[in-house]
Amino acid sequence: MDFEMESAYTAKKYEDEIYSKWEKSGAFQAQGKKSGKKPFTISMPPPNATGVLHLGHAVMLALEDIMIRHHRMMGEDALWIPGTDHAAIATQSVVEKELEASGIKNPRAQLGREKLLEEIHEFTEKSKNTIRNQVRKMGASCDWSKERYTMEKDLNHAVNTFFQYMYEDGLIYRGGRIINWDPKMQTTVSDDEIEYVEEKTKFYYFQYGPVVIGTARPETKFLDKVIVVHPEDERYKDLIGKEFELEWIDGPITATVIADENIDMSMGTGAMTITPAHSFVDFEMAQKHKLETPQIIDFDGNIKSEVSEEFAGMPISDAREKIVEKLRSKGLLVKVDEEYVHNIAVSYRGKGTIEPQIMKQWFIDVNKKTIEWKGDKCSIKEVLQDVVRSNMIQILPNRFEKIYFSWIDNLKDWCISRQIWWGHQIPMWHKCTPEQYEAFNEKKDASSLMLNILEIENEVSFGTEKPKDGLWVRDPDTLDTWFSAALWTFSTLGWPEKTDDLDFFHPTDVLETGYDIIFFWVARMILASTYALRREGLPEEKCIPFKTVYLHGLIRDINGKKMSKSNPETCIDPLDMIDLYGADALRLSLVIGSTPGNDMRLYEEKIAGYRNFINKIWNSARFTIMNVEPKNLKLTLQNEDIKSFADKWILTELQTLINQVNEDLDKYRFSDAGTKIYDFIWSKYCDWYLENSKGELKNEVVLLHVLKTCLKLIHPFVPYVTEKIWEFLDTEGMLISEKWPELNNSHIFKSESQKMEEVQDAITAIRVARAELNVDGGKKINAEIYTENDQSAFVENKEFIERAARLEKLILLKTPKQEDGVKIVISGKNEIYLPLKDMIDPEKELKRLNKEIEQKEQFIKSLKAKLSNTGFTKNAPVDIIEKETTRLREEEDNLVKLTQQKSQIVL
């Protein structure tokens, strides 16, 4: 059967078959409480049910799969819950665009709620299938039987329950505030969903009564009638509190001057008028000074008809120039700054320009103290701070904790309602008058915009069913997509039902995601989980959603730019790479060389490089299997099988490796762990041990043992190739379910490691001798080293031998074959082959020794001085003095050794 192994590993040929074998076996499924094992849980960050997998997902899947497979092999009940997110705005905008492209101009008005939702639902179902297959392609060993979707029925129930709790506690309220309005998508967006784009625009200066005001947005200024100046501004001090008649856009108005400290005197002219309804700063100022907040721009982005007859209904982009022209003709335009650069807010999702508007929306109060937390009544904000500050949740890398705290410090109430249809509809009802009821139901694409316009603000009632008495309309808005995502860790385990799974698997162990969604999601999950579970009386430590947050960096292209589909030259599609090089190679290229929180550049050559390594693993296995009798494949390593120096050495090194890998994985140092196994397999096992195994020194059992252990160690990183090889090893069961290698003290041969060092020393001597004898420029050395009891071999150079023989009674002889290296035989039997790279340049060595001796001497001197200092010996604690004395003795010994080493070289 072994001959089925081809000389090159073809990932494409095996991966799908292996995946379905795993899946069918049930290996991905956790057992739950009855397993009697320790749980290990990860909730997979649900990809959006819109598009396709990108490299960010691939990193996430690779890292989480490593953790899950590792813990599964460690004998824990590892649960990895997969799922998808309905991605409210993102999805609806994609589908609306598609519908528009197919000729439906205004999908919301034309199709109506029910039909549009059907379209979106259909789209997401297709998309979910794509995602599922792509997750499988990456080799992710998640429990598909527990797959979840943020829009499914159970999760809707969770969302409504959560909403109810918060509403009952008075944490969810409806309030009229200034919000970010996206006229394009016809919805609000939260502060976090906004990004700023630099734009060059004209900045106008107008004469406004006694002052000159500056603005980039004259179209909002129709109804401005309050001038604000800084209370200490000498230029305007006398005007404060006075009223002025002045000529403005649509004729004469009366304006008053007020003072506010928030005015920046150096900005513009130091005087401004305020437009409370369309600017966040102005709104806050208006609230402070109790000013009116008239709406100028309607929700479509046009000048409101009540504001101005002349400009009624005009889009603001057209209105701006016309208004400026009008003011110019009145002689009120003072000057125009053409080079003004400012940031305009656009929606993160829809990319529409944001227009601040005042609207009634649903908010979560982050400051109200309702949560019983560690003996106090705490607000959401306080709990969010406490869980990280008290280390209940650890964020990796650590520096993101600071960023997290500063975000919380500036946190305002969270606006959770969105005027789109795709999402969890707000479970609230509004009582109407008959006129309102009729007007509302007439509108096919009603959103809370209608509630605002019709001023339906009488009575509200919670529930998913219509209240019995009176005329009620369901709030047409949906919840922010992060509202349902916030419940992800516990809603996926069955909450609000009190399930065994929830009890057993929650809190989850690790949340692994990109640092770009720390605020969107990570913070919101902490918010939701602590609030909901604590409210149900769970102890604090059971209420956190996860114990550790591991934030990976973003994947960038070769030029360090963000990868985007718009730049196909540098954009890498994970599926293409899997097709070309295999999932294993892609996984390694994403994990090795990347550190938490730091961005990483990815390019195809790197993936190809790891493909070579995958092939190396394959071929090392192939070689091993070819060199072991088929009947011996089942043999396990017994202590008496360990024979040669090489056996002992490789086994000792293997133990070191297991130890280091355990520590690295435990501390989330995936890159380090991967690198170390890579290095062991390639350099130590293949290039060294296998090379030495050719010929009579072959030890089948050790070969097999090291190979199998390596396969287990690297399996979490490269599951496919290792599982495929496992099939050839005549083993029962699959590698995925194997036990993680244990440390075995009887495989550690300290003396052999020491001997290895001694051999190194011998080689130094040889190198020195060679240099002295002017043996050909360092490239070739014809030598073999034997112990003195094998004197029969040919002696090439007497002096050469003598020098080497000083150390460990080694004698050099000619080698017929290994011309590039040195073959060393110890005790007449055990032989090893050492490549020349392990040799040391005598000049460098001498230089190093001199430097080190000098340092040691200095150090010893300073230590002696310290110890002879009576101040120190009197005052320092006894154990410190003892420690320093011991250290001095050690260092003196070391100095002697170093001096000896030096003398050997010099001679």
Place this chain on the structure above:
RNA sequence: GGGCGCUUAGCUCAGUUGGCUAGAGCAUCUGGUUUACACCCAGAGGGUCGGGGGUUCGAAUCCCUCAGCGCCCACCA
């Protein structure tokens, strides 16, 4: 304006508490390979660890300072 990160070989990056001669992969060059693998093996060259200063017996690592690049937050009348 506030905060954070990065700067290490030609390129992409590791470097854990300060401590072996500062590492890896790719690229370059030299040599090798009739039996695991050219997706290979052996070797070589290539570094003032961004500049300057300090602490230390010892600094890529800690402190100060300057410079360049990038990110986040806030503001933008």
